[in-house]
Amino acid sequence: MIITDSFLLKPSVITSFVLGLLLSHLGYQFTLKQENKEISHELNTIKLLYQTAFVRELELNIEILKDVRKFYQSSNQVTREEFQQFTVETIEKIPAIKALEWIPRVPLTEIDLYIKKARDDGLTDFNITQNDPRGNMIVVERNKAFYYPVFYVEPLQGNEKALGYDLSSSPARKKTIIASMNSGETLATSPIQLVQDQQKAAAYLFMEPIYRGDRTLRQARLENFQGFALGVFRIQPLFLSSLNSTGLYNSEVLVHMEDISEAASPVSLFKTYNKEPDREAIRYRQTITTKRLGRTWRMTLHPSPQFIRQFQSNRAQIVFISGMAFTLLVISFLYLLIGREREVRLLVEHRTRQLQLEQRRSQAILDTTLNAIITINASGLIQSCNPAGQKLFGYQETELLNNNIKMLMPPPYAQQHDEYLNNYLTTNVGHIIGSGREVMGLKKDGSTFPMFLSVDKASLEDTVIFVGVIVDLSQQKENEKILVGAKEKAEMHSRAKSEFLSMMSHELRTPLTVILGYLPLLTDRNKLPLPGIITEIANEMKDSGEHLLVLINDILDISKIEAGKLEIKRQWQNSHNLVEECLQTLEKSAQHKNLKLINQVPDLRIFSDPTRLKQIFINLLSNAIKFTDQGAITVRGEQSEKNIIFEVEDTGCGIDNNVLPLLFDKFYQVDSSSTREVRGTGLGLAISKRLIELHGGSISVASQLGVGTTFTFSINNILEANHELNSTG
Structure with missing residues (x-):
């Protein structure tokens, strides 16, 4: 079977191919989407399990601090040795704990007492210290009401630098101290780099407030506050421990933990990967936030390439290939159905094109002519109206078709039309048909206008139609009216100007005549009138001069x-x-x-x-x-x-x-x-x-x-x- 180019270009073949390609592609995309859904669903499940394990591990570690609080509340005074015995076993079991500490609230008046106690315990160099602006440890300045030094710390080895350090000397830690003391809740500081830790891993200080007596009211808490049971927790071991303890850890899932408590400056705590995830892994990225201890943590999970490959298969490719194979079968079937009548079809198409071309040519003439052309049948019903006619009368063609032509005629033409048309069809004698005359037209908005109408008859097989050509005379009439008005206005202005010139001649001569007429009487000393008459003459000359000035000012x-x-x-x-x-x-x-x-x-x-x-x-x-x-x-x-x-x-x-x-x-x-x-x-x-x-x-x-x-x-x-x-x- 030979398939020609002309066959491949047939609409049915192209449609079948495009439809088959589209359906195959949709099947391919749907299969991929299902695989992607499986990856996202699995990653979401892991994300929720990780969060649950992390929260549970946090609570377990917080319980350690609560045990220390209960230990303190059950004893009148806890010695350094008792603190060590109580905490050493816990520290050895939990790798996330860097240290457990006792942070008393030390009034300014008792600083020396606490220093003496520590030195009596064998810490001969003990002092309450803080960091200077350069980061060096110095003895605290005694200018505050209370201090919060690290008094007990276990294990002591490796944490010697922290011993005696006043936590309230750090503004960030002081903020957490005040909040925990006032609320009675366990709170965490912002992530820190510990003074006693040379590693770069992020850690937190978890503070458990300890009170003696009532702690229900804020004032009672402030009065009965003793200090803090403080745990130094490294966040990465804590998180990994939470996963390992439950068997949930999956090295093929990449985890990035951040502290976003300060939204403007999030802190990256740790990553379980060194190389940044690729674009495909980012597409499946999942995030979840956890709020505990006054902090907000954001966990971001990316699947590794190995994780993604577990869910990927060649199912999508199989679906696409199967769809395209079926499409080829359909195209082959279409080839067998197409007949051998190509020459007849081409001839029919050729004749059709000729007729369409002729029709378009005729229609183009009707559409572009400036005069309205309307055809009606023997019953006076409108059969067609070109765009010029639609524009002239204000109707759409659909509003005109099969309606009587009388709708475009005002009285008395509308009442006389049907009778005139019947007389013509009977006698074949008409006044307009075959000639033309000026009549009035009626627009859709009810307005009338003058027009020149010429009508002729045409026969199409057994059908008689009448073709009317209409020329709008409105502009011509308006122009005639404007010309008449312009002529009248020009004549009127000409008369007004002539009258103005005549009047101006009179108005200018009159005051000048008065002035010039009186001047001889005033210039000849021998003929001067009486003083009273001179005053009257002066007033008349003044009035004439002022009037002359007004005339000149108006003209200027x-x-x-x-x-x-x-x-x-x-x-x-x-x-x-x-x-x-x-x-x-x-x-x-x-x-x-x-x-x-x-x-x-x-x-x-x-x-x-x-x-x-x-x-x-x-x-x-x-x-x-x-x-x-x-x-x-x-x-x-x-x-x-x-x-x-x-x-x-x-x-x-x-x-x-x-x-x-x-x-x-x-x-x-x-x-x-x-x-x-x-x-x-x-x-x-x-x-x-x-x-x-x-x-x-x-x-x-x-x-x-x-x-x-x-x-x-x-x-x-x-x-x-x-x-x-x-x-x-």
Whole structure:
């Protein structure tokens, strides 16, 4: 049997091979995982047994100290010889014990007494000692209330350096002494390097407190405390002894014991191995913690390579090979099932590809055209809609299919459609089919839009369909509307500019005419008028000059704003006082028309350019005075979260709502024919609006004819001081 490359590339063959490979691999991994579980389970069992043995060994060694305590409590005084006789046999039996010691609490006043007792026992060089900063043994300084010297030690040989050593001279040991004495519990010091031991193995001091009398209450314990029965225990022999005594020790399990009582600085106590475990051993690592005697020990177990090999076999390889062999059998069976009709299949595939290519080409044209294309059947039901049509009407294709085309038509087109379609199918005469016209479309959201619809008929075998091409005219109509509006606005601005130029010509000529007309009367000394008339002439010339200055300043301000060079210089000020100054400036103008100026602005701190803010108020108040014949003009103010909001309200003639949007345009003046007698440039509100915007605020207007007008504007009150904002033109 010859297996060709084409056969191997068949999906069924590839699928069978991949599936077989996957299942074989899964079987391989599952078998390995089971072996790993066995290793982990066995190691976990050993870990728990080791911990139990270690704890039991600790308790047995602690019992030795408790026996020493009972021995002391049962005797009025234990001599050095009695201590030796009591402890020597125990020390010989237990290799983990480096020494057993009696540590009395020696008051400062009894130091000499204890030294004498020891020397009377034959220890002629005995003294109570401590380590100096260099680690040398020196006699203790007598500056403490109590001392805790090693008074008895067995065996004495090898431990001579410890005899007389004051344990409380070590801060770490003193901490354990105090804790054990206060609690009455057996405690261990932190791991130490013994002064009497030249080896590097870690050891602990186990302290059993001894009391005379009551020890239930803390105060009683402090008063009745005598000293400690102390055991010096080497941790590695203790641990190994615990395992050997129970027959649990397995040299193929690597053990690392640490003291992690101080989490920030764990201490390695011993390892049963020299070479660090490899990566595979670390993968099976197990840890367990034991808390006893005020310390926390962590035991870490690693399996050795020999331990791991006990649980490993070739089962995983056998499973994988068996799976792959079965896979090859399945592939061979598939080869026998595949027929010899390759040429027919290739021909069918070729024709199918051609049809699919043609279909994709047609579909691509429909999908990419910008115009909506919709097809319906003879019943008016939608058969297809390209993406452009879906986007135009707001529907998904699934929402359109097999629904009547009327859903895309507003009245009256929707009501007339079915009748029109039936008439066409009966008479073969139609107004749209074969041509096109402008109609209205209905979107999913209920909105309508203008569109140009062209429809034609197509026949597919015995089925008739109608194809509609839709062009959205919304943008075209909108553009036409914008062009008309732009034209009207341009014409309006042109008229406003012409009126402004005419008005400016008049406004500039009038004060200049007044000034120039009076100058000849004042320059000829022989023709000087009477003093009273000179005063009137001077006042008229002053008013004309001031008006001329206002005109020029407005023109300069609007020029600066449009050039982006107007700067706003903010500072803190009182809003009530600022408004009051503006009202006082315009008080005479208001009194001339018997108008009241009312300041209802509270004392608010406002962060603004005072000169420009006054300019805004004076522009608004001046306009209000101009167009108000009776009543009052009121200024209000209030604080919002970020802004100060002001209102300028008058009881004037009001403004037509149709012209409100134009009020802030440059050169615009309300009904120039009726206000010709009121001097102005048409720039005041435009300047005020831009100044307010440069302050980070906005302005709006509301008005009612015959009632009055209210201008409302805001000033941003949280910008940084002395921050300069430039106009953007």
